[in-house]
Amino acid sequence: MASYLTHQQKVLRLYKKSLRHIESWCVFRDKYRFYACLLRARFDENKHEKDLMKATKLLQEGEQEFWANQHPQPYIFPDSPGGTSYERYETYKVMDWVLDYWHPSEKAQYPDYFAKREQWKKLRLESWDKEVAQLEAETKAGNLTTESLPPARKEGDLPPLWWQYVTRPRERPS
Numbered sequence: 001m002a003s004y005l006t007h008q009q010k011v012l013r014l015y016k017k018s019l020r021h022i023e024s025w026c027v028f029r030d031k032y033r034f035y036a037c038l039l040r041a042r043f044d045e046n047k048h049e050k051d052l053m054k055a056t057k058l059l060q061e062g063e064q065e066f067w068a069n070q071h072p073q074p075y076i077f078p079d080s081p082g083g084t085s086y087e088r089y090e091t092y093k094v095m096d097w098v099l100d101y102w103h104p105s106e107k108a109q110y111p112d113y114f115a116k117r118e119q120w121k122k123l124r125l126e127s128w129d130k131e132v133a134q135l136e137a138e139t140k141a142g143n144l145t146t147e148s149l150p151p152a153r154k155e156g157d158l159p160p161l162w163w164q165y166v167t168r169p170r171e172r173p174s
């Protein structure tokens with residue numbers, strides 16, 4: 001279950017989306033910069049609006065205006081979803097357990113990495129039961145409110161499932 005977006009997050013996303021579509025409409029950088037400054041001025045006019053009803057109405061009007069003026073073929077970055085090279089390097093991502101089957105001569109080429117990796121694996125084995133107990137305690141009886149993992153509870157402790165971030169596969173081949 002994902003958490004809801006705040007009003008500020010919705011406004012920031014609308015602003016960024018609008019800038020990207022202005023970039024698609026304006027090929028020349030000076031023209032784009034001019035319209036980007038005008039857009040920023042429009043957002044800054046209502047930056048300090050305290051009345052949430054009026055701010056929500058302004059956001060709705062802005063989204064409707066964006067929908068009416070969006071580019072029919074917006075520029076999509078190659079690595080973004082829908083881009084020409086999205087997930088191109090997925091085949092290069094290797095799961096961590098594959099490294100356990102490397103030959104010792106292959107591991108000898110990266111001694112620092114494999115020494116550190118062995119420390120991570122040892123620490124993971126030591127902390128696994130405590131991490132699972134913390135996760136079960138915090139997600140008991142359906143009180144899970146977000147998809148994010150809970151933080152570490154004490155100074156110097158590790159957050160649950162920390163090793164997924166330490167040992168994640170490379171994003172691109174080097």
